[in-house]
Amino acid sequence: MSLSIIILAAGQGKRMRSRLPKVLHKLAGRTLLEHVYVSALQLNFREAHIVYGYGGRQVPETLAHLQAVNWVEQKKQLGTGHAVRQAIAHIPTVDDVLILYGDVPLITYQTLQRLVDAADETGFSLLTSYIDDPKGYGRIIRDGKGDVLRIVEEKDATDEESSVCEINTGMMTVKAKYLSRWLEELESNNRQGEFYLTDIVQKAVAEGISISTANPDAVSEIRGINDRVQLAEMERYYQLVQAHHLMRQGVTLMDPARFDLRGELEAGRDINIDVNVVLEGSISIGDDVTIGANCQIKDADIADGVVILPNCVIENAVIGERCRIGPFARIRPRTRLAKDVHIGNFVEVKNTEVASGSKINHLSYIGDAEIGKDTNIGAGTITCNYDGANKHKTIIGNDVHIGSDTQLIAPVKIGNGVTIGAGTTVTRDIEPNRLVHNKIEHREVKGWKRPKKKQE
Ligand code: UD1
Ligand code: MG
DSSP states (O other), X not given: OOEEEEEEEOOOOGGGOOSSOGGXXXXXXXXXXXXXXXXXXXXXXXXXXXXXXXXXTHHHHHTTTOSSEEEEEOSSOOOHHHHHHHHHTTSOTTSEEEEEETTOTTOOHHHHHHHHHHHHHHSEEEEEEEOSOOTTSOEEEEOTTSOEEEEEOGGGOOHHHHTOOEEEEEEEEEEHXXXXXXXXHOOOOSTTOOOOGGGHHHHHHHTTOOOEEEOOSSGGGGOOOOSHHHHHHHHHHHHHHHHHHHHHTTEEESOGGGEEEEEEEEEOSSEEEOSSEEEEEEEEEOSSOEXXXXXXXXXXXXXXXXXXXXXXXXXXXXXXXXXXXXXSOXXXXXXXXXXXXXXXXXXXXXXXXXXXXXXXXXSOXXXXXXXXXXXXXXXXXXXXOBOSSOBOOEEEOTTOEEOSSOEEESSEEEOTTOEEXXXXXXXXXXXXXXXXXXXXXXXXXXXXXXXXOOOO
8 A cells, every 4th residue: 555645736826916826825935835745845746636727837837847737737726536536537446545735834744644544444534633723624523432423614604513612634545445436426505516525424324434633733733824914923933843843953142133144055164143133045154154244145055154244146156164254245146256266245156166375355346257266356457357248267377466456358378476557457368477557648738627417
């Protein structure tokens, strides 16, 4: 016997008031549906069938990278029972079926494993939870002995049934051979005119099949997202959980409420992160790294001892040991800085390798370049890498000193030990150890009268 998974993700999520299907909205940088999928992925299963509908191909196209997924379309959203019915034909009758919701992102794999295990003996388990405010959920109705009898949807519930605090999370494990039969028998004669998956509970009871229940470790695991307020609340909750985890690992966060990790962080010890830092994608940070306030860092590798001063934007870059970046620096994709490199304020670096000990400290644009060791690039230096049609490379050697306000017209190669005077436009390659400067005349006009604005 093996496990097949169905994830329901066809609903529009009306209350999101969005053109985007609800499950494609993001929590901590990842779609809601992927959160569910990633938890499920840790189980031992045969295949995951994801039921999509609202928004057409948008959901499968956006998440085409997910492995071991069979995308099943539900053309009209006629209820959870109808949604499961679309997928059941793809599932071998010997399997157990785990049913999940694409809009309940924080479900953990441990809870899912418990739910699957709970179905071992009975062939049918429900994930239920006790909550103080059960509004909106289906209620679990048990008999005098405590056995589950049925699930009643809130809209169909009597006042007495509404007062029950044990709710249906929607997640369940059922043997495929039962499920396929019960799905055929579902009817939509209820207040919402939908085919309720939950009606299979009564069918099981009628056949003398008892239903086991499992509970999540935390209520947050079973919370669904219905609108953007809940999405934001869950984002803050999730960020705080991540922040606490990082702090316990040895990362200092000046304010855990003003820290965002939207992806994966591999963190060393004694990292100090000031407020409003956003980390995205896949990030690794070594030991003894300091990150100033208001930095945005995406897909970066940051080595030990790096100091990033406030207001920097770094994307797809490798930052070597003890580099010092910012404040107000922009490190763009495919930049690699070796150790002890300094990148100062208002400097933009793109697709560039900088060897150890070199400095670009003020107001420069360095793109498509290779820079050697211990080279100093003066304020306002620009690599003119773009001729209006193509990009060209600038290669600068070791121990080069470039004066302020220099333009390097690429393609160009500057040899080791070259010195370039301030205000030079370099238009051709320079041999090592030369001094280069343009001939600039210093003119003075005595008693110069500034033009005046004409009176109307
Ligand atoms: C459902 C349960 C309710 C439970 C609650 C938990 C039923 C009848 N009710 O109610 O007992 O307490 O979830 O959140 O099952 N979906 C589809 N196709 C459809 C309808 C829904 O894929 O035709 C998907 C939705 O996208 C969503 C999930 O199924 O991910 C749940 O649907 P929703 O309409 O939110 O069900 P509820 O009324 O909340
Ligand atoms: Mg719902």
